[in-house]
Amino acid sequence: MISDQIIKSDFIVSVLERDVLNVFKAQRLIAQHNVYVEGRNLKQKRGKGSSIGQRSGALMASLSNPDYSISSSGSFLVVANIVKHMRFLDMKKRGNRKIYNRQVWGILYNNTLPEIKYSFGSSTRDLLGEELQRAFDKYEKG
Numbered sequence: 007m008i009s010d011q012i013i014k015s016d017f018i019v020s021v022l023e024r025d026v027l028n029v030f031k032a033q034r035l036i037a038q039h040n041v042y043v044e045g046r047n048l049k050q051k052r053g054k055g056s057s058i059g060q061r062s063g064a065l066m067a068s069l070s071n072p073d074y075s076i077s078s079s080g081s082f083l084v085v086a087n088i089v090k091h092m093r094f095l096d097m098k099k100r101g102n103r104k105i106y107n108r109q110v111w112g113i114l115y116n117n118t119l120p121e122i123k124y125s126f127g128s129s130t131r132d133l134l135g136e137e138l139q140r141a142f143d144k145y146e147k148g
Contacts, residue, residue, distance in 0.1 A: 013137070015078050018122055022076050022084055025118040032109045033092075034069040042104065046116050064089045 028048060035041040040053040074086035088106075095103040 014126070017126065018082055019076055019078055021118055021121050022082060025113050026074055026076070026084055026086065027072070028117070029109050029113050030069055030072040030074075030086075032113065033105050034066070036103060036105045036109070037065055037069060043109070043113075046120075048113075048117075065092060068092075 028043075032043040032048070035043065035050065036053070041050050042053050043049065044051055068087070068089045072086065074084065077083045077085075093106050095105045096107050
């Protein structure tokens, strides 16, 4: 039988993975089309000005094929490799792009944290119910 800790860990990792991919998607929309996502439901909104120009293509390459890992050993750690200059696009004198801090902290704080905090009980209960049903089905068959 699956332990409660494994179910909790799987739930948290799946929520983190979903929202890390949402961060990369939001950043890619900003870089390509100057479209920002807002709110808990990630509603898209067109920004003012033009999209971010491409020089070497490294930014778009890193956003199109995200390089990240999620590890869980007592606590959870998300490591994502990004191009160095992405952090500086938020600090431009004219035209703050809101591509890094606003997206990362907005999505993690508004979506990930509440889901882990409040949806955890019902999701854990559902996962445990499914695993128990599978275990009973195996036992009945043989």
